[in-house]
Amino acid sequence: MANPYLRLTVAQIRAQTQYRLSFALDTVAAALITLLDVITVFLLLSVRGELGGFGPREVLLITGIAALAFPLADLAVGNIERLRHYVRTGLFDAVLVRPLSALLQLLAMDFAPRRFGRVVQGLLIYLIALVVAGIDWTPARVLLAVLAPVAGAVFFGSLFVAGATVAFWWIESGELANSFTYGGRDLTSYPITMYGDVFRRVVVFGLGFAFVAYLPALALLGRPDPLGTPAWLHWCSPVIAALAATGAGLLWRTGIRHYRSTGS
Amino acid sequence: MIIETVGLAKEFTVYRRKGRLRRERRVVSAVGGVDLRVERGELLGYIGPNGAGKSTTLKMLTGVLTPSGGSVRVCGLEPVPQRSRLARRIGVVFGQRSQLWWDLPLADSFALLRHVYRVPAAEHAARLAGCRKLLDLDEFLDMPVRQLSLGQRMRGELTAALLHGPEVLFLDEPTIGLDVISKQAVRGFLAELGGRGDTTIVLTTHDLADIEKLCRRLVVIDHGRVVHDGSLAELHASHGSRRSVVVDLDAPWPDGLVPVGATVTAIEAEGRRVTLTLTGATAGEVVAQLAGAVALRDLSVREPDIDEVVARLYSASR
Amino acid sequence: MGTVRVAAALAAAGFRRFSTYRQATVAGATTNIMFGFLRCYVLLSIAGSAGQLAGYDGRQLATFVWVGQGLLAVVNAWGMLDLAERVRSGDVVTDLLRPAGPFTLYLCTDLGRFGYALLTRFLAPIAAGLLFFELYLPVEPLTYPLFAVSVVLATLIAFCGRYLIGLSAFWLLDVRGVTMMWVFLWGGAGGLYFPLPVLPEWAQLVLWIATPFPTMMQAPLDILVERGHTGLVLLAQCVWLAIGLAACARVQRAAWRRLVVQGG
Numbered sequence: 001m002a003n004p005y006l007r008l009t010v011a012q013i014r015a016q017t018q019y020r021l022s023f024a025l026d027t028v029a030a031a032l033i034t035l036l037d038v039i040t041v042f043l044l045l046s047v048r049g050e051l052g053g054f055g056p057r058e059v060l061l062i063t064g065i066a067a068l069a070f071p072l073a074d075l076a077v078g079n080i081e082r083l084r085h086y087v088r089t090g091l092f093d094a095v096l097v098r099p100l101s102a103l104l105q106l107l108a109m110d111f112a113p114r115r116f117g118r119v120v121q122g123l124l125i126y127l128i129a130l131v132v133a134g135i136d137w138t139p140a141r142v143l144l145a146v147l148a149p150v151a152g153a154v155f156f157g158s159l160f161v162a163g164a165t166v167a168f169w170w171i172e173s174g175e176l177a178n179s180f181t182y183g184g185r186d187l188t189s190y191p192i193t194m195y196g197d198v199f200r201r202v203v204v205f206g207l208g209f210a211f212v213a214y215l216p217a218l219a220l221l222g223r224p225d226p227l228g229t230p231a232w233l234h235w236c237s238p239v240i241a242a243l244a245a246t247g248a249g250l251l252w253r254t255g256i257r258h259y260r261s262t263g264s
Numbered sequence: 265m266i267i268e269t270v271g272l273a274k275e276f277t278v279y280r281r282k283g284r285l286r287r288e289r290r291v292v293s294a295v296g297g298v299d300l301r302v303e304r305g306e307l308l309g310y311i312g313p314n315g316a317g318k319s320t321t322l323k324m325l326t327g328v329l330t331p332s333g334g335s336v337r338v339c340g341l342e343p344v345p346q347r348s349r350l351a352r353r354i355g356v357v358f359g360q361r362s363q364l365w366w367d368l369p370l371a372d373s374f375a376l377l378r379h380v381y382r383v384p385a386a387e388h389a390a391r392l393a394g395c396r397k398l399l400d401l402d403e404f405l406d407m408p409v410r411q412l413s414l415g416q417r418m419r420g421e422l423t424a425a426l427l428h429g430p431e432v433l434f435l436d437e438p439t440i441g442l443d444v445i446s447k448q449a450v451r452g453f454l455a456e457l458g459g460r461g462d463t464t465i466v467l468t469t470h471d472l473a474d475i476e477k478l479c480r481r482l483v484v485i486d487h488g489r490v491v492h493d494g495s496l497a498e499l500h501a502s503h504g505s506r507r508s509v510v511v512d513l514d515a516p517w518p519d520g521l522v523p524v525g526a527t528v529t530a531i532e533a534e535g536r537r538v539t540l541t542l543t544g545a546t547a548g549e550v551v552a553q554l555a556g557a558v559a560l561r562d563l564s565v566r567e568p569d570i571d572e573v574v575a576r577l578y579s580a581s582r
Numbered sequence: 583m584g585t586v587r588v589a590a591a592l593a594a595a596g597f598r599r600f601s602t603y604r605q606a607t608v609a610g611a612t613t614n615i616m617f618g619f620l621r622c623y624v625l626l627s628i629a630g631s632a633g634q635l636a637g638y639d640g641r642q643l644a645t646f647v648w649v650g651q652g653l654l655a656v657v658n659a660w661g662m663l664d665l666a667e668r669v670r671s672g673d674v675v676t677d678l679l680r681p682a683g684p685f686t687l688y689l690c691t692d693l694g695r696f697g698y699a700l701l702t703r704f705l706a707p708i709a710a711g712l713l714f715f716e717l718y719l720p721v722e723p724l725t726y727p728l729f730a731v732s733v734v735l736a737t738l739i740a741f742c743g744r745y746l747i748g749l750s751a752f753w754l755l756d757v758r759g760v761t762m763m764w765v766f767l768w769g770g771a772g773g774l775y776f777p778l779p780v781l782p783e784w785a786q787l788v789l790w791i792a793t794p795f796p797t798m799m800q801a802p803l804d805i806l807v808e809r810g811h812t813g814l815v816l817l818a819q820c821v822w823l824a825i826g827l828a829a830c831a832r833v834q835r836a837a838w839r840r841l842v843v844q845g846g
Contacts (some may be wrong), residue, residue, distance in 0.1 A: 003379075004379045004380045004382065004585035007376055007380070008376065008380070009371065009464075011365060011368060011376050014368070015365065015366075015367035015368055016367075016371075021754060021759065023756075023759065024759065025759025025760060025762065025763055025829035026758050027763030027764070028759075028760035028763075029763045031764050031767050032763075033762070033765070033769070034578040035771045036769060036775060037775075039770070040770075040775045040776055043626075043776055043780055043781070044624065044628055044776060044780065047628050047635060047636070047780065048628055048630070048632075051624075051627070052627055064751060090361055090363075091361060091362075092328075093323065093328050093358055094358070094360055094363045096325070096326075096327060096328045096347065096351075096363055097326050097328065097351055097354070097363070097381070097382060098351055098380055098381075099348045099349070099351035099352040100348065100351075100380060101348070101380075144648060164479040166597060170605050170784075171605070172603050172604075172605035172606040172609070173605045173606070173608075173609045175606060175610045175612075175613050176607040176608075176612055176613065177610050178613045179612050179613040179615075179616035179617075180616075182613075183613065183616040183617055183620060186617070186620050186621075187620055190624055193627075194623055194624055194628075195619075195620075195623045195627075196619075196623055196714075197621065199619055203619075203748065211413070231659045255332045257344070259324050259328070259329065259330075260276060260321075260329070261320075261328055261329055
């Protein structure tokens with residue numbers, strides 16, 4: 001028998017594609033919005049020919065990792081944002097009385113195929129970046145080139161889940177998560193040398209954003225960090241991603257027990 | 265014993281705004297120690313006024329809410345930790361919250377549920393055929409759920425809850441907002457299902473007609489506590505339900521006339537229609553007394569009304 | 583006199599409605615502040631030692647970013663009206679029965695929201711900006727009232743856009759695609775992602791003349807940092823507002839006709 005989550009996903013895609021014109025516009029716009037971020041980076045890059053001490057090829061690699069990692073996370077778990085809608089209306093009840101994982105059900109039920117276009121686009125940008133960056137390829141770098149966007153996606157995915165889970169305590173807080181998800185996407189698209197010192201320490205390193213694109217890009221390029229971080233740290237993004245995922249999972253489990261099922 | 269709770273309790277922390285910024289933290293007890301034992305095959309009515317804790321109890325029994333105290337077992341499982349396993353063995357209908365896929369035809373929702381619950385195709389088809397017949401689903405099976413009337417949707421919800429052959433069916437206000445015909449259809453179906461004896465049914469309702477027609481056992485909850493557990497007849501007996509006599513007269517009711525063993529509870533139609541509630545005398549005795557005092561045109565005897573009983577019960581438990 | 587009182591009552595109701603979403607206000611302001619930091623650091627880093635970017639000096643850039651973040655919720659181009667949802671559910675029929683007329687109804691309610699946003703979402707990022715960065719304050723006293731007028735115009739133009747998107751539900755049912763397109767253009771062509779003068783001159787000219795987007799963000803911000811020709815900017819805003827109002831009236835007539843013909 002086919003996987004029930006897959007069935008739910010397919011049903012959701014069918015429901016969404018009922019409104020064809022809107023769906024097409026939606027897919028195009030979703031892809032364009034990602035492109036806008038990349039265009040912005042390059043427009044700003046074009047002003048001086050460098051950003052934060054990094055040249056176009058290096059910046060493209062940093063942006064490329066972020067431009068693939070974020071849409072991957074968004075495609076897989078971005079729709080968890082809708083949790084607050086389920087919690088507010090009590091529709092989460094219906095999710096809980098089915099014999100499936102609540103988290104996976106939500107992801108399947110609100111799967112947004114329009115986000116697929118962004119992944120393809122992000123992948124193209126990343127591949128171009130890998131080609132033009134002039135990387136001195138070694139087996140370890142090949143592995144990292146594959147793992148870095150995946151680890152970045154896991155990291156962003158954890159932020160999506162953790163941010164959405166807040167809705168169990170604080171229903172109207174949905175947008176708070178955007179600071180870290182969409183904000184994080186912007187943040188990781190630039191060389192972190194551009195940020196102010198305190199902000200960089202507290203937010204960029206403290207919350208782990210440096211590990212998404214900047215540090216792996218240094219490892220791929222074999223370039224020392226002008227900020228002075230040790231070289232081994234540049235390879236650690238999978239570890240940070242695993243930590244983030246564990247944290248988000250624990251938060252989710254705690255959150256579900258706080259679900260109050262509003263109404264009557 | 266298919267459902268067993270001991271001291272089941274749920275407390276909510278609520279914050280009430282006091283003034284501009286200060287908030288007051290308060291713990292509200294929604295369910296305060298419910299002991300409930302339900303045997304396999306029972307059809308149980310779980311009733312109470314708004315906010316009494318009915319839905320909260322049901323949600324704890326189905327694994328939606330985590331209890332804050334006491335123990336609960338349904339089908340031998342602990343609802344919250346064993347939520348998924350329990351979900352396969354129970355069916356749930358929340359009257360105001362759809363389980364169906366809004367944009368898909370009803371038939372597609374059913375097909376999807378087969379996969380969600382991993383039901384063998386033959387079993388699924390047999391159960392669906394049964395429901396289609398009993399609930400008259402055929403005419404709207406291919407319509408998207410969002411276009412169904414409330415009555416049609418509820419029939420769809422009932423089917424959806426039964427397709428995996430649950431041992432217990434939980435229904436939270438299944439008849440709320442339905443028109444008379446749909447109500448009858450739903451009641452008829454539940455009566456039939458309950459009559460077969462292999463499905464335990466627990467239903468909450470505000471509609472006392474549901475209870476009169478369906479429930480052999482009645483649990484009344486108020487302020488989070490059980491105030492009655494027994495049959496409808498026992499409820500009438502223990503809470504002094506009274507029959508009444510309504511008389512139509514030729515001339516207005518004379519002031520001050522009170523028959524022995526009865527009280528005057530209503531005087532209508534300019535004194536020409538009077539309701540007397542029996543407080544000890546039989547209907548015959550009262551009529552005999554009246555025959556001598558006033559000119560009777562017509563009379564009828566009314567059986568006790570469950571609405572009244574329950575209303576009295578709620579006010580007594582306050 | 584009666585109309586004014588109705589409008590005031592509607593606006594007050596809008597104000598109250600939005601003031602109940604306190605968590606959402608805090609969450610939204612936090613997001614604005616997060617993005618404020620990001621964009622401000624990035625732009626300042628590019629301005630770097632030259633001290634200027636596309637004709638803005640460092641303080642002007644900081645003001646541009648932080649006031650821009652404040653304006654985001656005030657102009658509220660991204661917050662969609664309930665109109666589309668009400669069209670989808672058929673509830674829109676009751677809007678027709680009200681004496682005020684749906685355009686007035688939604689506009690007055692939105693002005694209430696505008697007032698609430700001014701007091702909260704507008705001030706929070708500006709306070710953060712003042713705390714952490716050096717902001718540019720206008721030299722001419724007249725700039726302040728002109729900025730205020732420009733913000734009101736920007737809000738009204740954005741309202742027309744949102745109203746038109748709501749009306750499009752009569753034909754499209756699901757307006758998500760159109761909404762995404764609008765969000766995309768608004769962000770890229772409006773001056774939110776980067777100040778428009780970063781673009782080549784011809785591109786700026788096309789955006790200002792052929793699209794309403796610069797009038798909703800770039801316009802009030804340029805007036806505030808006293809850059810460009812204030813009179814021309816206000817004129818562009820007035821022209822686009824007139825176009826927007828005319829379009830709303832026209833499309834609304836067509837929509838009602840459709841409603842009457844199709845019976846909802």
